[in-house]
Amino acid sequence: MVLVEPFARMATNPAFLVQVIWEGFVSGVLYALIALGFVLIFKASGVFNFAQGIMVVFAALTLVGLHEAGVPAWVAVALALVVMYVLAVGVERIVLRPLVNQPDIILLMATIGLTRVLVGFGELVFGGEPKVMIANELGIPSGVWRIPLFDRVVVIKLIDLTAAIVAIVMVAGLAFFFSRTRIGRALRAVADDHQAALSVGISLEQIWVIVWFAAGIVALVTGIMWGARSDVSFALEIIALKALPVLILGGFTSVPGAIVGGLIIGIGEKIGEIYWGRLIGGGIESWLAYMIALLFLLFRPQGLFGEKIIERV
Template identity: 75%
Template structure:
């Protein structure tokens, strides 16, 4: 019993102290995947804020956009043109979702809208496999002028490796988040969007077109998905199993709150770094593969104590 307690509460920390460079490596990798979780979660937050829809299809949008990009390139389209066309595809997707789905489901209960997005997920999986095939593809990293290779840092005789693509992912994600923040705080559309997020009825009455706003937010979520798809694809590859990984944005949202952009970022980092640390240092105790559920269980425990998330507002129920 004593040795078990030591192996839970003592040994992992001793290991961390003994090899600080390895710890840094683990934290860095957790940080990068955390950023990407945050990016996927951001797509959810955008749509949830603007329309109150919990868009289950956000995960598959990541895969679908990455797949479209690579698939187009495979067909011989130059990389940047393919990127441009993919953006167009994401716009068409946003437009058709609004026109064919959202518009017809206005005022339905949330659960119905949520299930509709699960249906949408199915459609996108089917379409993606149908058009581009179901096999795993590798991202066109170099063609998009994204860096490859790695740098080594040797703090005090240790060894930490930074993949350049990871650095790029962190930087691009940060830039994207800043751009979105600016877009929503400085532009007219952004202000309209925040009005819609606050109160649908009131914004309708001051002449904001909900339909227009929905297209824009879904498109923005599509762009975020595309960036997440490129980055994730570049770190591993583009496959449909990515969709399951993208689901981890859900526990991120639970931690951060469904409507908070900073929450999504902090939540993403907590989950990303937390699960890597846990997998590496405590994983051997349980048998590996903890990464599959760690995020969910943390979110679950967290929910019991703070149902509104880290940054969410406490809901006062009324009757």
């Protein structure tokens, strides 16, 4: 019954299946966008940035808070970017520079500490209540687009369509940045070997500021898009951590892996929840991504597109 009934429902109502896949696709590209923030930091420093999730929340709260203080919407966006740049400089000066060449676990613990600092500071400045994203003020369209399909109608929210387009553009831009620019090549060099990068004149401090600021831009865009689809609150940090299974699935250093992993997780959990949820107890969206990640850790820990690392002893 569990194996057959969902597929029968898909076959009898293909328009609804398309609707479910579309909603999963939107979630997937947003997961991929969050994952790219993690990939940026990992490529430049070789450490997992546990703070990326709270950076999404902090950037969105900064934008909304500035607007509530009377700052025009697009000026607030510019000022929020300035805040993320200041954060990048602060992280490089206070956290990363003193910890150069320390073990990766030390840097990971530092990013966990940074997470708690941003949570506490965010709650102090913005409070703990959910806030409404300024979607209309930023020109993000509302309403729906109804598409006739298989004698039924597929409903596409314009806000979801906008989010998908923005995420795809950001992903393409970051892929170009990594593969075609001098800074992107410098980022990869720094990640491979800090000392070798320094020996050929690459400034570790500048690279880290650039990459953390780029991750901050990704966090702000992600916060705007997720916040436009729901409220802006610290609960978004939990959603942002869905990028962890995406990274495990696609590979921690792979931009294409982040894209493919995000789509697999987004579409997979949506289909699982809608078609299998009521048959096996529901709540599939909350654990399916982590179950997939566990399977990959057991059988392909480097992910779909990650490089297998062989160490000689």
